[in-house]
Amino acid sequence: MSNPLKRRGFLKGAGAALVAGVALPGCSPGPEGGVKFRARPHPMAEQWKHRLGLAQGGDDPGQRVRVAIEKLCGAEGVRTFLKPGDGVVIKPNIGWAQVPEMGATVDPAVVSTLVQLCREAGAKTVKVFDNTVGTSSKCYEFSGIEKAAKAAGAEVFLCAPHRFLMLKFDDPRAKRVAEWPIYEDALTADVFINVACAKVHNHPQVKVTLCMKNLMGVQGGDRGKMHQDISQNLADLNVMIRPTLNILDATRVMIAGGPSGGRRDQIVAGRTLVCGTSAVTVDCWGADPKNLPWPKGHHDLAAVGCIALGAAAGLGVADPSQIEVSA
Amino acid sequence: MARPKKPRHPLHVVRIAVQLAFFTLFLTLLVLTALGTPVAARPWLAQLFLITDPLVLVGMALAGAFTAALLAGLVVVALSLLAPRAYCGWICPLGTTMDIVDKLLFRKRDRSANVGPRLRQVKYGLLVALLVLAVFRLGVFGWFDPVCIATRSYGVALYPIADHAVKAGLVAAEESGLRSAGRAYDWAARARLFIRDTDFKKGDTHVAYLWSFVFTALLVGIVLAQSYQKRFWCRNLCPLGALLGLLGSASPLRPRVSQKCIACGACRNRCKTGAFQPKANDKPYASVVQECVFCYACERDFCPVDAIHIGAGSPTPVRPEPQACPGRRAFLGAAATSAILGPALLLDQRTRQKDETNPMLRPPGALQPDAEFQATCIRCGACMRACPTSALHPSGVENGIGGLWTPTFVFNIGYCDYYCNVRKEDVESGRLDRPANLCGIVCPTGAIGKLTHPQKIARKIGTAVFDKSRCLPWARGEECLTCEEQCPLGEKAISHETEEVANLDWLKMPQPKRNRYEELDAKRRGGATLTADEKAELAAMPPKTRKLGLPYVLRDRCTGCGTCENVCPVDGAGGIRVERLQTRDVK
Numbered sequence: 001m002s003n004p005l006k007r008r009g010f011l012k013g014a015g016a017a018l019v020a021g022v023a024l025p026g027c028s029p030g031p032e033g034g035v036k037f038r039a040r041p042h043p044m045a046e047q048w049k050h051r052l053g054l055a056q057g058g059d060d061p062g063q064r065v066r067v068a069i070e071k072l073c074g075a076e077g078v079r080t081f082l083k084p085g086d087g088v089v090i091k092p093n094i095g096w097a098q099v100p101e102m103g104a105t106v107d108p109a110v111v112s113t114l115v116q117l118c119r120e121a122g123a124k125t126v127k128v129f130d131n132t133v134g135t136s137s138k139c140y141e142f143s144g145i146e147k148a149a150k151a152a153g154a155e156v157f158l159c160a161p162h163r164f165l166m167l168k169f170d171d172p173r174a175k176r177v178a179e180w181p182i183y184e185d186a187l188t189a190d191v192f193i194n195v196a197c198a199k200v201h202n203h204p205q206v207k208v209t210l211c212m213k214n215l216m217g218v219q220g221g222d223r224g225k226m227h228q229d230i231s232q233n234l235a236d237l238n239v240m241i242r243p244t245l246n247i248l249d250a251t252r253v254m255i256a257g258g259p260s261g262g263r264r265d266q267i268v269a270g271r272t273l274v275c276g277t278s279a280v281t282v283d284c285w286g287a288d289p290k291n292l293p294w295p296k297g298h299h300d301l302a303a304v305g306c307i308a309l310g311a312a313a314g315l316g317v318a319d320p321s322q323i324e325v326s327a
Numbered sequence: 328m329a330r331p332k333k334p335r336h337p338l339h340v341v342r343i344a345v346q347l348a349f350f351t352l353f354l355t356l357l358v359l360t361a362l363g364t365p366v367a368a369r370p371w372l373a374q375l376f377l378i379t380d381p382l383v384l385v386g387m388a389l390a391g392a393f394t395a396a397l398l399a400g401l402v403v404v405a406l407s408l409l410a411p412r413a414y415c416g417w418i419c420p421l422g423t424t425m426d427i428v429d430k431l432l433f434r435k436r437d438r439s440a441n442v443g444p445r446l447r448q449v450k451y452g453l454l455v456a457l458l459v460l461a462v463f464r465l466g467v468f469g470w471f472d473p474v475c476i477a478t479r480s481y482g483v484a485l486y487p488i489a490d491h492a493v494k495a496g497l498v499a500a501e502e503s504g505l506r507s508a509g510r511a512y513d514w515a516a517r518a519r520l521f522i523r524d525t526d527f528k529k530g531d532t533h534v535a536y537l538w539s540f541v542f543t544a545l546l547v548g549i550v551l552a553q554s555y556q557k558r559f560w561c562r563n564l565c566p567l568g569a570l571l572g573l574l575g576s577a578s579p580l581r582p583r584v585s586q587k588c589i590a591c592g593a594c595r596n597r598c599k600t601g602a603f604q605p606k607a608n609d610k611p612y613a614s615v616v617q618e619c620v621f622c623y624a625c626e627r628d629f630c631p632v633d634a635i636h637i638g639a640g641s642p643t644p645v646r647p648e649p650q651a652c653p654g655r656r657a658f659l660g661a662a663a664t665s666a667i668l669g670p671a672l673l674l675d676q677r678t679r680q681k682d683e684t685n686p687m688l689r690p691p692g693a694l695q696p697d698a699e700f701q702a703t704c705i706r707c708g709a710c711m712r713a714c715p716t717s718a719l720h721p722s723g724v725e726n727g728i729g730g731l732w733t734p735t736f737v738f739n740i741g742y743c744d745y746y747c748n749v750r751k752e753d754v755e756s757g758r759l760d761r762p763a764n765l766c767g768i769v770c771p772t773g774a775i776g777k778l779t780h781p782q783k784i785a786r787k788i789g790t791a792v793f794d795k796s797r798c799l800p801w802a803r804g805e806e807c808l809t810c811e812e813q814c815p816l817g818e819k820a821i822s823h824e825t826e827e828v829a830n831l832d833w834l835k836m837p838q839p840k841r842n843r844y845e846e847l848d849a850k851r852r853g854g855a856t857l858t859a860d861e862k863a864e865l866a867a868m869p870p871k872t873r874k875l876g877l878p879y880v881l882r883d884r885c886t887g888c889g890t891c892e893n894v895c896p897v898d899g900a901g902g903i904r905v906e907r908l909q910t911r912d913v914k
Contacts, residue, residue, distance in 0.1 A: 097746050099754050133813060135715060135744055137519050142751050157513040162498045202811045204825050204876045224809035224896030228799065262745075263817035 035165045039192035042081045042244050042277040050317045052276040054327040061251045062113035064273035071326040072275050081244050082191050084122030089189035090114055093197050093214050094130035094145050096260050097138035103252035104261035106197045108148035110249045115152035127185055130217040131159040159183055164220035173313040174236035181220035194243035199254035205231045207299040209259050210286045211246040211279035212238050212306050231305025238310050246279040248286045255295045268293050280316025283307050288320050339623035346423045353420040357482050360713050362519050363765050367748050370768045377771035379403050380474045382567040389461040392703040394773045411575025415561055415568050416620030421473040425558055428550040439596035441556050446563040448653040452661040454566040459662050463669030465729045469705035471566050482712035484542035487535035490522045523717050537720040557599040572617030579639040582614040587634040597629045676727030685725045686907050688736035691786050692767040692776035703774035706732040710766035716741035738889030738905055745815035749780050789887035789905040791880045798902030800877050804831045808876050810891035810903050820884035823876040832869035844868050
């Protein structure tokens with residue numbers, strides 16, 4: 001019948017498995033030095049807080065990326081902030097399952113050009129992801145970003161729920177949010193590039209969704225809970241997550257039905273791309289009805305609550321007259 | 328007991344190969360169904376095992392819900408006319424499951440004391456009862472149909488368990504430093520092998536289905552009942568087995584026992600479905616053709632004297648053969664029982680549906696009225712497995728006790744995906760004429776119709792309704808509008824008006840301060856000029872009212888897709904919920 005040695009052997013094996021199961025997760029290294037956002041700011045971030053690089057016109061969104069970055073950074077382009085061997089994260093808006101023509105997501109050519117630029121500058125890895133709002137695999141497919149970014153040599157992956165790490169919002173300028181789970185790869189990148197697209201937003205305090213709000217795509221958790229006092233929450237998020245470079249892709253501008261979109265008649269051509277070291281300054285320029293074809297009477301600059309709060313936290317400029325645009 | 332080992336009958340070996348091949352096919356198709364898109368162009372792949380099920384064919388025909396696809400069941404009918412329950416022995420995924428478990432757990436178990444034929448007539452009674460219920464337009468035979476059981480148990484119960492185990496394993500391996508585990512996780516997530524990909528609200532993808540536990544337990548019970556009798560379910564309870572046995576009663580192909588029989592009882596004791604029994608303790612033994620599953624084990628493996636031959640020729644079967652079926656009285660009794668239960672179930676269905684607080688959220692394309700849906704749905708769970716957001720779940724008895732396990736939406740878990748089975752190129756080209764709802768695509772009986780994308784968007788599942796006692800702006804004066812943000816319609820079905828509402832910060836002030844505020848405010852409104860001190864004092868206090876966006880549902884636009892309910896940040900029951908489609912709303 002039953003062999004006692006066998007049973008003992010089984011128990012030993014089970015015991016070892018149990019110990020391994022308990023011990024191994026405890027051994028997991030986690031990010032060194034605790035959970036914090038580690039991407040380097042642009043070396044000129046402080047001096048260039050008010051500066052933007054602008055590219056307008058033409059039919060090639062990719063070319064606008066090259067031009068705008070050169071206008072901002074000079075001929076060295078991305079090499080001004082990217083060292084060979086860096087790990088780069090590009091966080092485009094892939095939030096909605098819509099085709100590029102619907103303007104709900106960043107134009108795929110913008111992302112693929114950025115990936116190329118980073119690879120040419122010697123980036124070790126270029127990761128592209130977004131914690132989408134719609135069904136992720138659909139968003140990645142419909143936006144065309146997955147295909148374009150992969151073709152350009154990026155790693156593209158869906159956000160997995162176990163890879164969010166709780167980030168303490170311990171900067172005194174973060175006033176309302178105490179902590180929030182942030183995607184690990186966003187925290188551990190050397191260079192973080194934030195790429196938003198220009199859309200109206202239904203929320204009365206948001207009005208337009210640009211670079212500052214685009215950072216919600218690195219958040220996990222119940223993001224619906226960001227919507228209470230959203231301006232302050234977004235300012236807090238931008239205090240903690242400081243991209244190396246912020247890009248606003250206004251290849252198309254969504255003028256109604258935002259942020260989800262889905263109708264071609266809600267889109268107008270923008271043929272514009274603007275970049276800067278401060279998300280607040282980029283948003284200040286982008287939200288200005290003088291600069292982008294926002295619907296008449298939709299909002300004035302002061303209505304976009306997070307910009308003033310972000311500027312008050314010292315993140316950028318909320319006064320359009322202080323902005324210096326290189327075009 | 329030691330007998331010289333004889334080589335197996337060639338068809339015995341072939342049977343095992345065929346069984347494993349069909350079982351692998353079953354599991355493969357199940358995974359393909361989970362992936363959605365691969366089966367969209369060839370829906371019959373997802374439906375294969377269900378549309379070839381003759382019980383579904385007969386049941387649907389009796390329910391007046393016959394569709395042409397079900398004619399595929401005639402293939403199995405033809406097979407059964409020749410070899411009655413060969414389907415059970417060679418093809419049925421539930422049968423193969425039982426055989427595998429039997430081999431693993433009970434190979435050495437002596438069950439010869441339990442081989443009596445006592446219980447085996449139950450399955451005929453069950454068959455008749457279920458078919459009479461089908462006449463009453465209740466597709467409840469799916470509760471007992473073995474293919475439905477396998478589809479439910481594997482797709483809606485075991486798949487989530489495997490999904491969870493694989494994810495947990497990969498996560499643990501990744502966290503202990505194994506990079507390739509993380510890459511494997513990413514690959515599987517992108518290939519949509521996992522149940523759901525991400526969840527906006529909770530960020531946790533470890534989701535199964537309501538009733539998953541029951542489906543697991545039923546399958547475990549069915550396979551473990553074999554500790555009493557091999558293939559306990561098939562012998563005693565399976566209505567499909569009963570039907571196939573009856574179909575093949577006149578088949579010339581059957582096990583035949585010759586006069587060589589020494590009445591040792593080996594075949595009686597070892598046949599997996601108990602297809603042999605002695606005739607009044609006399610030899611030779613006789614076979615019961617309705618029970619034989621053509622496993623080909625008896626000829627060489629059991630019989631020590633080679634007295635059994637499965638075939639059409641000699642030896643002539645013993646006459647009269649043992650009776651497998653119950654008599655006419657028992658059949659009539661089962662039918663009469665159902666003739667009472669059927670109307671009772673229908674009345675129960677109507678009574679429960681009269682309670683309009685129960686949302687009754689059916690998949691898009693579900694037949695209407697709901698009685699029609701319940702007549703045609705076989706409760707197989709294929710739609711639930713196919714739903715890309717795991718929004719469809721087996722219902723309880725809220726739509727009628729007979730409606731148990733019919734699909735219903737649970738929008739706190741998933742939502743009806745706007746672009747469910749729409750490809751990027753379809754949107755770009757504007758050619759949206761393909762079926763767009765995966766639940767309808769995989770449905771084997773047409774209980775859920777196929778809808779194109781425009782049809783799906785035009786079809787109401789229900790209507791979103793604000794619960795103003797829970798919705799954050801309405802109930803608590805807090806900003807939100809997450810529902811409006813995420814409404815997937817091009818012309819959103821949720822809009823808001825910015826209105827002056829009570830400022831809670833003002834209400835939080837102590838009463839004396841509030842009185843002072845009122846005093847100063849009245850003075851200002853009265854046209855009096857405030858002193859600089861008074862102005863500063865008033866400015867230091869929060870204003871009495873503030874502007875807030877209050878959301879509304881635009882009922883005629885709402886499709887009831889449940890995205891708003893799914894993303895509502897209110898914990899517990901959402902501040903916006905999809906409620907039953909009121910018949911007076913139907914366009």
